Amino acid sequence: MTELKSDTASDSWQTCTTCPYCGVGCGVEVSGEGDKVNPVKGSISHPANLGRLCVKGSALHETLGMEGRLMTAKIDNAVVTLDKALNHVADGFRQTIDQYGPDSVAFYVSGQLLTEDYYVANKLMKGFIGSGNIDTNSRLCMSSAVAAYKRAFGSDSVPCSYEDIELADLVVLVGSNAAWTHPVAYQRLSQAKRHRPEMLTVVIDPRQTATCDEADLYLDIDPGTDAFLFNGLLAYLANCHCLDHDFIKRHTENSQETLDRVCQDFPNPVQDTARWTGVDEDKIARFFDLFASHRHTVTLYSQGVNQSTSGVDKCNSIINCHLATGRIGAPGMGPFSLTGQPNAMGGREVGGLANQLAAHMDFTPEAIDIVGRFWNSPNMATQPGMKAVDLFKAVESGQIKAIWIMATNPAVSLPDAEQIERALKACPLVVVSECFADAETLDYANVVLPAAGWSEKDGTVTNSERRISRQRQFKPLLGDIKPDWWLISQVAQKMGYTDAFSYASPAEIFREHATLSGFENLTGQPGSRDFDISLLARLTDDGYDALKPIQWPVNSSNPLGTPRLFVDQQFFTPSGRARFVSITAQKPALAPDQEYPFILNTGRVRDQWHTMTRTARSKRLMAHISEPYVEVETSDADRLGLEQDQLIRLQGRQGEFLGRVKITDQLKQGSLFAPIHWNNRYTKAGKVDTLVNPLTDPISGQPESKHAPVRVELTDMNSFGFIMQCGAELPHELDYWSRIPLENGTCFEVAHGTALESTQVWQDLSKSTGEWIRYTDAAQGISRAACFIGDILKVVLISAPQQSDLPDRDWIGSLIGQSVSEEDRLALLSGSQSQGASQGKTVCACFQVGENAIREAIMGGCSTPEALGKALKCGTNCGSCIPELKALIAETPCEVQQKDTGKHNSSLQPKAEMETAE
Amino acid sequence: MQMKQKLVVVGNGMAGIKAIEALIAHQGDRYYDITVIGEEAHPNYNRIMLSPLLADETAFNDIVLNPLSWYRDQGIHLHLSDPVITIDRKQKNVICFSGIHFEYDQLILATGSKPASLPLQTDGIDGVMGFRTLDDVHQMQHSARDFRHAVIVGGGLLGLEAAAGLAKKGMHTTLLHRSGWILNRQLDEVSAGYLQQELEGRGIHFRLKTQIRDVISLDGRVHQLELDDDSLIHCDLLITAAGITPEINLAKTSGLAYDRGILVNDQMQTTDSDIYALGECCQHRGECYGLVAPVWEQAEILGQNLALRFTQPMQSLIGYEGTRSATRLKISGIDLFSAGEVAIKDENENNSAEVLCWNDPAKQNYRRLIIRDNRITGVLLYGDIREGNTLFELMQQNRDISNFRQNLLFGGLEAALKQQPITAESDVSGMSGVSNSDNAPIQETAA
Numbered sequence A: 001m002t003e004l005k006s007d008t009a010s011d012s013w014q015t016c017t018t019c020p021y022c023g024v025g026c027g028v029e030v031s032g033e034g035d036k037v038n039p040v041k042g043s044i045s046h047p048a049n050l051g052r053l054c055v056k057g058s059a060l061h062e063t064l065g066m067e068g069r070l071m072t073a074k075i076d077n078a079v080v081t082l083d084k085a086l087n088h089v090a091d092g093f094r095q096t097i098d099q100y101g102p103d104s105v106a107f108y109v110s111g112q113l114l115t116e117d118y119y120v121a122n123k124l125m126k127g128f129i130g131s132g133n134i135d136t137n138s139r140l141c142m143s144s145a146v147a148a149y150k151r152a153f154g155s156d157s158v159p160c161s162y163e164d165i166e167l168a169d170l171v172v173l174v175g176s177n178a179a180w181t182h183p184v185a186y187q188r189l190s191q192a193k194r195h196r197p198e199m200l201t202v203v204i205d206p207r208q209t210a211t212c213d214e215a216d217l218y219l220d221i222d223p224g225t226d227a228f229l230f231n232g233l234l235a236y237l238a239n240c241h242c243l244d245h246d247f248i249k250r251h252t253e254n255s256q257e258t259l260d261r262v263c264q265d266f267p268n269p270v271q272d273t274a275r276w277t278g279v280d281e282d283k284i285a286r287f288f289d290l291f292a293s294h295r296h297t298v299t300l301y302s303q304g305v306n307q308s309t310s311g312v313d314k315c316n317s318i319i320n321c322h323l324a325t326g327r328i329g330a331p332g333m334g335p336f337s338l339t340g341q342p343n344a345m346g347g348r349e350v351g352g353l354a355n356q357l358a359a360h361m362d363f364t365p366e367a368i369d370i371v372g373r374f375w376n377s378p379n380m381a382t383q384p385g386m387k388a389v390d391l392f393k394a395v396e397s398g399q400i401k402a403i404w405i406m407a408t409n410p411a412v413s414l415p416d417a418e419q420i421e422r423a424l425k426a427c428p429l430v431v432v433s434e435c436f437a438d439a440e441t442l443d444y445a446n447v448v449l450p451a452a453g454w455s456e457k458d459g460t461v462t463n464s465e466r467r468i469s470r471q472r473q474f475k476p477l478l479g480d481i482k483p484d485w486w487l488i489s490q491v492a493q494k495m496g497y498t499d500a501f502s503y504a505s506p507a508e509i510f511r512e513h514a515t516l517s518g519f520e521n522l523t524g525q526p527g528s529r530d531f532d533i534s535l536l537a538r539l540t541d542d543g544y545d546a547l548k549p550i551q552w553p554v555n556s557s558n559p560l561g562t563p564r565l566f567v568d569q570q571f572f573t574p575s576g577r578a579r580f581v582s583i584t585a586q587k588p589a590l591a592p593d594q595e596y597p598f599i600l601n602t603g604r605v606r607d608q609w610h611t612m613t614r615t616a617r618s619k620r621l622m623a624h625i626s627e628p629y630v631e632v633e634t635s636d637a638d639r640l641g642l643e644q645d646q647l648i649r650l651q652g653r654q655g656e657f658l659g660r661v662k663i664t665d666q667l668k669q670g671s672l673f674a675p676i677h678w679n680n681r682y683t684k685a686g687k688v689d690t691l692v693n694p695l696t697d698p699i700s701g702q703p704e705s706k707h708a709p710v711r712v713e714l715t716d717m718n719s720f721g722f723i724m725q726c727g728a729e730l731p732h733e734l735d736y737w738s739r740i741p742l743e744n745g746t747c748f749e750v751a752h753g754t755a756l757e758s759t760q761v762w763q764d765l766s767k768s769t770g771e772w773i774r775y776t777d778a779a780q781g782i783s784r785a786a787c788f789i790g791d792i793l794k795v796v797l798i799s800a801p802q803q804s805d806l807p808d809r810d811w812i813g814s815l816i817g818q819s820v821s822e823e824d825r826l827a828l829l830s831g832s833q834s835q836g837a838s839q840g841k842t843v844c845a846c847f848q849v850g851e852n853a854i855r856e857a858i859m860g861g862c863s864t865p866e867a868l869g870k871a872l873k874c875g876t877n878c879g880s881c882i883p884e885l886k887a888l889i890a891e892t893p894c895e896v897q898q899k900d901t902g903k904h905n906s907s908l909q910p911k912a913e914m915e916t917a918e
Numbered sequence B: 001m002q003m004k005q006k007l008v009v010v011g012n013g014m015a016g017i018k019a020i021e022a023l024i025a026h027q028g029d030r031y032y033d034i035t036v037i038g039e040e041a042h043p044n045y046n047r048i049m050l051s052p053l054l055a056d057e058t059a060f061n062d063i064v065l066n067p068l069s070w071y072r073d074q075g076i077h078l079h080l081s082d083p084v085i086t087i088d089r090k091q092k093n094v095i096c097f098s099g100i101h102f103e104y105d106q107l108i109l110a111t112g113s114k115p116a117s118l119p120l121q122t123d124g125i126d127g128v129m130g131f132r133t134l135d136d137v138h139q140m141q142h143s144a145r146d147f148r149h150a151v152i153v154g155g156g157l158l159g160l161e162a163a164a165g166l167a168k169k170g171m172h173t174t175l176l177h178r179s180g181w182i183l184n185r186q187l188d189e190v191s192a193g194y195l196q197q198e199l200e201g202r203g204i205h206f207r208l209k210t211q212i213r214d215v216i217s218l219d220g221r222v223h224q225l226e227l228d229d230d231s232l233i234h235c236d237l238l239i240t241a242a243g244i245t246p247e248i249n250l251a252k253t254s255g256l257a258y259d260r261g262i263l264v265n266d267q268m269q270t271t272d273s274d275i276y277a278l279g280e281c282c283q284h285r286g287e288c289y290g291l292v293a294p295v296w297e298q299a300e301i302l303g304q305n306l307a308l309r310f311t312q313p314m315q316s317l318i319g320y321e322g323t324r325s326a327t328r329l330k331i332s333g334i335d336l337f338s339a340g341e342v343a344i345k346d347e348n349e350n351n352s353a354e355v356l357c358w359n360d361p362a363k364q365n366y367r368r369l370i371i372r373d374n375r376i377t378g379v380l381l382y383g384d385i386r387e388g389n390t391l392f393e394l395m396q397q398n399r400d401i402s403n404f405r406q407n408l409l410f411g412g413l414e415a416a417l418k419q420q421p422i423t424a425e426s427d428v429s430g431m432s433g434v435s436n437s438d439n440a441p442i443q444e445t446a447a
């Protein structure tokens, strides 16, 4: 960047990158001058979003500040040189492996990593350390979808493009609040609908989400009953002769068994389905009819389906319906899984999940041989490693003794957060690569490595439609910050794998990854692999830099990429046929009972991304929904006597959650919903994951986070308030707190069982040095105080026995760290800027009459002190201001007089006069 | 038209003259020949402004309320520098010190008050004086030139204003006050602390909870004071500002009923129906006032009644019901506003006092309200006193403040009040508006 400051060259710059927030993978145009970054824009030329961005994406430039960034390495919390830290990691892993074998170490990585980072991590673990123990937080969002695709197609192949959503006549959204979780994909859908009103959408969700707003039909199914619905649908299709027999016969297998089974289970498809799913029969009938009658149908599904103990089965029940109607491999149709994370797909491609080997190859002897030869591996892993939940169980039990966590926060994102905490505390070596100094996982780290974040990283990502895009660097690497691929390669080299990890750039890694995808991959022949980007192996460094977004496969048969798979109806199973999977629909593993009578569903809210380390930095994003909450259905709320915004506790088998009640009609009775984003850094007990039971799908290992039996408990809070301060020390002592970032500080919404004023936090803050102003209404227990240094507002402490007695936060919050005028200082603790126009200098002290009002009255015709006294009372008590009143009368032109003059002197225009007078 | 009656006013001060102005305003002067008798040598001036005058912030000409020409123009006979010493109620005569008599048909007593005297032997000692008249101010101005040590007894409004003026004139000024804090009838301890700090900055020394035990003179002039904490302090000018005593001698000697002041009814009549009293000398419904706001109301009522008594029966005339007013301190650069209850005395448990308080010690800015049963009963502002009057009005109106209780002390009150739903009374009128409203659109269409 220093070069750019040269005085001759203009220092403005511009680049294209991708949004790091969700699986839509929008293209983003970033520009700036020098260090300054302008507001970002959606990239018009990026096929994923064509210029659009959602709120999160368009706030990206607001999240770039360096404050709170982790810039140095640490060992046991002491700052060390990066080299020392890397040696420590390499030695630690080396020794652990030597002593306890390769399976005693693990990597836990993330869908936030770039493909290149992922590739290097996977290669090190599976090819050189020789263990399968690398898993990713993508496990949590889409591993069921992956497993289902593999069962059906023989490969993890998302068949569709976003374009298909627009081309469909019927779009069925299952367990997907796309309006919030994949905003731009949803925008494309609703825009298409506006263009083609005959296009129909059906939303299937136990929760009436924002996505239902524009839906033509909404099925409020009982939580976890999706497979019953699609099995029922399949039976219906069979019964009413809507099957594509030709397609079934020529391109699928296992159809008969599957169809027989559903017809047996659902003798009266509509009625039976209605019974199993809790949806009205006529709605079921309408849905079945819509599905049967629209060939161009896309079924979109995400976490709501995947996160289940029978998630894979649910996905296959959906795919079965598409196979049965031959709706795949053509424009506007297909079973389309939307991934949550920006690069979950990239992770799948490199094989960064414990049960995959690499490049869409599994742990088969042939694959192990191919990859082993390609990598020239001394020590190939020969069997799958442990999946996320099991992996952390093994960490706790001591089986795994060294773990490296990259770009994720397992303490928040995995079920049973308390177990994760125990595991990490128990683990002898925890290495964490992180961007932010306050990430919760750092609490457990022995070694902390400063990793590059969005804007500093360079590489590729793959979005939900298989589109590989470049994420580009536009900010320099400050301090000791390094990209993840570099950190991993260094450790690998220090462990002795010098040649295999001597990468100089992400381009080099990408080429190797592309080469592997084509290595001994006989395109078009039986046994070939779907993931093939071998053509990109020839990219030069410049070519890589300039790479345009492209959908894989990219090989000699598809040099321009592949918008749609299975056009030729050839699948990647040994027979080349797609497979029906016969499903026994299952209710969720844990049913509600006496003790835990409610079913908690969890999910994302629009503006927050995962565990908030990044989005919480943008004040704008926090404003949308700023505290953890629980949605409660109206009649349930009535029955429990809950009020809007009341603080309640959810108690589950594993843990608890504190949040505010939001009463809604958009849930089914007996269901609750809580957002997944909050963590210990942002609230007292807002980790829903502590409530989610670590029960997983037997095939995919994906936890059942959409369905946790809980009970609702009232909290005994008697004192409510908020703390605002320039710093951000967490008030752990309080019974409830939730943190909301401010422009120049932090706001904590708080509540406590006893008076807040008597807590240590409160008393300590009350002692902050500076000038304090205080407001009290002792009879109502209200106390408000603010601390200034000079005119700069530093601390605000507000408390009251009732939440409703607290003043507005917005204005006060905007003044934290700012200089505050006298007027605002007076108004501050009321929470709103005083409205009254300034009255000007006070002239009549007895009646507090200001100069402005007096002048106005004079212009309105009061030409004597007596007249002013009549109009405004001024001068009628002690009379000491009468001389001043006379002076004002003399110098202020009076409107009435003006008009008179106007009459006398016709050349004067009264109106113009008035203007000069003012 | 009947013959004009003789109206005599004793006391050429703020109350007496205001009553005459009110009489004139109601065209009552056509019924009366008016005589005003004054003890002081000056036309009516604004007594309140004696404090700024002492502090050299204004000049005498600017505080004259009624110049001699005014009396002349109104045909008022003015008799100055000659106090009335007796009233002969049988003859309907007033007799002045000079021996001059004036007959009256109607008599107004507006003799004001005088500084309360100290329970000490000070007779015949020079340099001991009150702060009431223009002559007092002149005398203080002379002393400030010739002497160094001023002591003021009494930390009320008057005492503080005197002290501020004298300190400003360069005297070494000490203020003695009996209570634990100054202005204890108007301020609480916190605000009084701010005020004291401010005044200390202006050179005034304070001795709280202190009284004079003895006055020691030298060559006939006050020289030292012995205080009740056994200390001795220098003093060559002693100002007594520890309260005022209504001037009621004439009533006493002429057999009118009196208590602390001359007793009057709601028409300001004394026990002699031809004699009225108003201003600081009178006592109405048990109350003696020391501020100008009640004087104005009394004067308006008396003037109006004297004008209308020939055309309307007395009992139909409007009566005076008492005044609640707010206090200010006229020391330039210091603003305080106090009205209603100050010291909280809780005799009734059901209706106990609740206190709202806003405090900015660094800027010495302070606001406190006392609330009982959702009504404001005391207003106290120190520093930024804007909105004092709005709060005062809410107190006067006895308005239920529960809806905007948490908006009272932060400025912007007027705006907050505008957002309040209309009061119960206006609701009623709103109701009748509803019953009419069926017609309203029709009228509009017709028009």
Ligand SMILES: Cc1cc2nc3c(=O)[nH]c(=O)nc-3n(C[C@H](O)[C@H](O)[C@H](O)COP(=O)(O)OP(=O)(O)OC[C@H]3O[C@@H](n4cnc5c(N)ncnc54)[C@H](O)[C@@H]3O)c2cc1C
Pocket: A878, B010, B011, B012, B013, B014, B015, B016, B037, B038, B039, B040, B047, B048, B049, B050, B051, B082, B083, B084, B085, B110, B111, B112, B113, B131, B132, B133, B158, B247, B250, B278, B279, B280, B281, B289, B290, B291, B292, B293, B295, B328, B330
């Ligand atoms: C220094 C000072 C500051 C003040 N500041 C304020 C203030 O800020 N706000 C406020 O509201 N009030 C203030 N006051 C009080 C206010 O001035 C009085 O309330 C008001 O003047 C009372 O009017 P009055 O006519 O009753 O008495 P006065 O104005 O005292 O008039 C009485 C007149 O009668 C004369 N008199 C008495 N006896 C006789 C007699 N026998 N014969 C003839 N004449 C006689 C007296 O000499 C005097 O001139 C202040 C008073 C003083 C002294």
Ligand code: SF4
Pocket: A019, A020, A021, A022, A023, A024, A025, A026, A049, A052, A053, A054, A055, A056, A057, A058, A182, A183, A184, A185
């Ligand atoms: S839709 Fe997803 S990728 Fe696109 S801007 Fe929003 S968060 Fe980023």
